[in-house]
Structures are given as structure tokens and as C-alpha cells.
Amino acid sequence: MSGEQGKERPNKLKLGIFGANMDGGMTATKVKDRFRLTWPNVERVARAADEAGFEALLPMMRWKSMGGETDFHGTSYEPFTWAAGVSSVTDNIGVYSTMHIFAVHPLMAAKHMATIDHISGGRYGFNLVCGWFPPEYQMFGIPMPEHDERYAYAAEWLEVVDRLWTSDEPFDFNGKFFQLKQLQMKPKPVRRPRIMNAGASETGARFAAEHADMAFIGVLEHESEQQKRANVDRLRNTARDEFGRDIEVWSGAWVLCRPTEEEAQAEYRRVLVEEGDYSIIDSMPPGVVPPLDDMPKEEADMMRAKLLAGFGSIHLVGTPEQVADKLEAMSAIGLDGIVLTFVDYEPEIANFTANVMPLLEQRGLRNLRQEARVPDPV
Numbered sequence: 001m002s003g004e005q006g007k008e009r010p011n012k013l014k015l016g017i018f019g020a021n022m023d024g025g026m027t028a029t030k031v032k033d034r035f036r037l038t039w040p041n042v043e044r045v046a047r048a049a050d051e052a053g054f055e056a057l058l059p060m061m062r063w064k065s066m067g068g069e070t071d072f073h074g075t076s077y078e079p080f081t082w083a084a085g086v087s088s089v090t091d092n093i094g095v096y097s098t099m100h101i102f103a104v105h106p107l108m109a110a111k112h113m114a115t116i117d118h119i120s121g122g123r124y125g126f127n128l129v130c131g132w133f134p135p136e137y138q139m140f141g142i143p144m145p146e147h148d149e150r151y152a153y154a155a156e157w158l159e160v161v162d163r164l165w166t167s168d169e170p171f172d173f174n175g176k177f178f179q180l181k182q183l184q185m186k187p188k189p190v191r192r193p194r195i196m197n198a199g200a201s202e203t204g205a206r207f208a209a210e211h212a213d214m215a216f217i218g219v220l221e222h223e224s225e226q227q228k229r230a231n232v233d234r235l236r237n238t239a240r241d242e243f244g245r246d247i248e249v250w251s252g253a254w255v256l257c258r259p260t261e262e263e264a265q266a267e268y269r270r271v272l273v274e275e276g277d278y279s280i281i282d283s284m285p286p287g288v289v290p291p292l293d294d295m296p297k298e299e300a301d302m303m304r305a306k307l308l309a310g311f312g313s314i315h316l317v318g319t320p321e322q323v324a325d326k327l328e329a330m331s332a333i334g335l336d337g338i339v340l341t342f343v344d345y346e347p348e349i350a351n352f353t354a355n356v357m358p359l360l361e362q363r364g365l366r367n368l369r370q371e372a373r374v375p376d377p378v
């Protein structure tokens with residue numbers, strides 16, 4: 001009932017599952033055994049993550065396909081309704097929606113969120129996205145505002161939502177973007193839903209520091225451990241020093257774990273090198289793909305693989321020991337949590353739970369689970 005918010009002993013390293021509302025999840029591959037989007041599959045993933053003690057189920061919102069042979073991200077479930085459905089089949093895990101704020105009025109969003117918070121018994125949270133892809137704004141017939149203006153709009157949007165969640169009396173709202181009369185909303189959420197934001201720019205990071213409970217940061221593999229830690233510290237300290245707030249800092253990782261390194265590398269070759277849907281790179285929006293032709297071949301290949309798997313996040317490929325080592329290193333730079341993606345979620349959550357989770361427990365990053373299902377490694 002309580003999700004991570006109610007846990008007495010939070011895990012030192014929290015874990016989430018990212019993208020289980022998208023066909024293919026976060027991996028653009030043609031392999032037949034990739035994640036396929038059906039509601040029974042979503043339910044299975046949600047239950048597996050819940051039983052394994054994960055803290056967060058985080059969907060993605062994409063209105064337009066990224067194209068390619070697999071029509072990458074062309075098929076997805078809408079995150080508010082997804083979160084409502086997922087809430088009703090889980091018991092403890094935090095359930096999130098991701099939504100572009102231009103797509104939904106704050107009055108509607110506040111109501112959706114309070115309702116899901118009731119369905120989940122206070123386990124709901126919201127990943128606030130300002131949007132960056134002009135064709136998605138065009139689908140709504142809205143011109144995309146300039147970058148920092150999108151965050152100014154977000155601050156006001158969230159203020160309306162917050163007042164609806166907390167105000168017992170009807171109120172007027174007179175802002176720059178919203179002029180609203182006699183707002184009221186009941187029921188209130190069970191508790192204030194946690195706000196998540198993944199702004200990567202200076203303005204985005206400041207927005208997250210001021211408004212979010214969970215902020216995302218990209219971890220760049222080529223940086224030193226010291227530099228990575230400094231990046232995490234800077235975000236956390238901005239929240240603390242400038243806004244008097246304690247925030248959690250999270251990142252993402254794409255995981256491929258096999259009993260031996262050879263098996264992990266062979267699977268990596270099968271899923272990404274041989275069967276990767278590289279045609280999506282040609283149809284990606286400008287600005288997303290770095291100038292690959294100007295890079296050394298090895299670096300360009302790695303960049304292509306990252307665009308296909310996990311949308312640029314770090315890759316953890318190897319044995320359970322190696323995956324646990326890398327997760328421990330991510331915790332050591334100060335991260336509170338990591339959202340994971342896999343080629344297919346359900347078998348890989350089982351694999352991770354059986355083989356990596358015990359190592360994380362031994363290293364003091366996770367508390368012992370009460371009653372774990374321990375399936376064989378895949």
C-alpha cells in the first residue's frame with residue numbers, strides 16, 4: 001500500500017523499470033523476443049517488478065513514431081491510464097506517469113493524478129516533461145515555445161496542480177499562462193504525488209532542483225568518477241542550497257546480463273549489432289543524433305548502439321558480478337536510484353532478481369527481500 005514512500009528502510013540504491021508502456025520498450029531491435037506491448041504483458045512486468053521489490057514503474061510518452069523497420073515507439077499506451085491499470089495489479093511499487101504538460105490542462109491532470117493516487121493507495125508520482133520535439137507540439141496545433149519559456153510554463157502549470165491538491169477553498173489563479181476562475185478539486189491525493197523531472201539543460205536542471213522530488217541526470221561514461229560525482233553533487237546542492245529542498249538524483253541504464261561474459265557479448269551482438277534497427281537513426285529528429293561521421297569508428301558504433309538501446313543511457317553488459325559492479329559504481333557517485341530497461345522486461349527482471357539482486361544485497365545496496373521468487377537464469 002505504501003510504496004517506497006512508506007518503507008521504513010529505503011534501499012540505498014533504488015531501482016525502477018522504464019518504458020514498459022512502449023512496444024519494443026527502449027530497445028530498437030528486430031529480435032522476435034523483444035518486449036511486445038499487450039496489456040497482459042504489461043501486467044506481468046508490473047507484477048514481476050513489484051514482487052522483486054523495485055521502487056518505480058516509469059512509462060515514457062512519445063506521440064510520434066521514431067520510424068525505422070520496427071516503427072520504433074510508434075505503438076504505446078497512454079501513461080495516465082497505464083498507471084491506473086498498473087496500480088490496480090501491484091501492491092508496493094511506486095507507479096508513475098510521464099506526460100508532456102502542453103498536452104493536458106493542469107485541472108485535468110490534477111484530477112487524473114489524485115484518482116490514480118487513490119487507486120494505488122498513495123503510490124503515485126508524475127514525471128513532468130516539457131517536450132523537445134516540434135512535430136509533437138504540431139500534432140496538438142501548438143507552436144513549440146522557446147526552451148526556457150517551456151520551463152516557465154511548467155512552473156506555473158505545477159503551481160496550479162499543487163494548489164488544486166492542497167486548497168480547501170475555491171480559488172482564482174491569475175498567472176502569465178493561466179487565468180482560471182474558482183478552481184476546486186476533491187478528493188485530494190492520498191499524499192502529495194512525487195514529482196519527477198529529467199531536465200538536462202541548465203534551466204531544466206534548475207527547474208528539477210526547485211520543483212522535483214526526483215531529478216534525472218545523464219551519466220557520461222568517458223568522465224572520471226570524480227567528475228560524475230561532482231555532477232550529481234551539483235544538482236543535489238542546488239536543490240539544497242538555493243531552494244532548501246532534499247531531492248533524489250536518479251539516472252538510467254540498459255541492462256544485458258548473462259552467466260558468462262562470452263554469453264553477454266554474444267547476446268549483445270545478436271540484439272544490437274546483427275538485429276539492431278539502425279534505420280531509426282536516419283529518421284531521428286535533428287539534434288538527437290551527434291555527428292557520427294566525424295567520430296572514430298569505434299566511438300560512432302558505440303553511439304549508434306546507445307541510440308538504439310536505452311536512448312543514450314549507460315549500458316551494463318556482462319555477468320551478474322559485472323553488472324553489480326557497475327551499479328555499485330553508479331551508487332558510489334551519489335545516485336539514489338536507477339531506472340532499468342531490458343530487451344524484454346519480464347524474463348530479464350526474473351534474471352536480474354535471481355542473479356544480480358543478491359549481489360546488491362551483499363554489498364549493502366539493497367535490503368533483503370521478504371520472499372523472493374528465484375527463477376533460473378535465462
Ligand SMILES: Cc1cc2nc3c(=O)[nH]c(=O)nc-3n(C[C@H](O)[C@H](O)[C@H](O)COP(=O)(O)O)c2cc1C
Pocket residue numbers: 059060061062098128129130131132197198199200201202203204205216217252339
Ligand atoms: C528518464 C528520462 C525520461 C524521459 N522521458 C521523456 C518522455 O517520455 N518524453 C519526452 O518527450 N522526453 C522525455 N525525456 C526528456 C526530458 O524530459 C528532457 O526534455 C530532456 O532531458 C532535455 O532536457 P531539457 O528540457 O532541459 O533541455 C526523458 C528524459 C529522461 C532522462
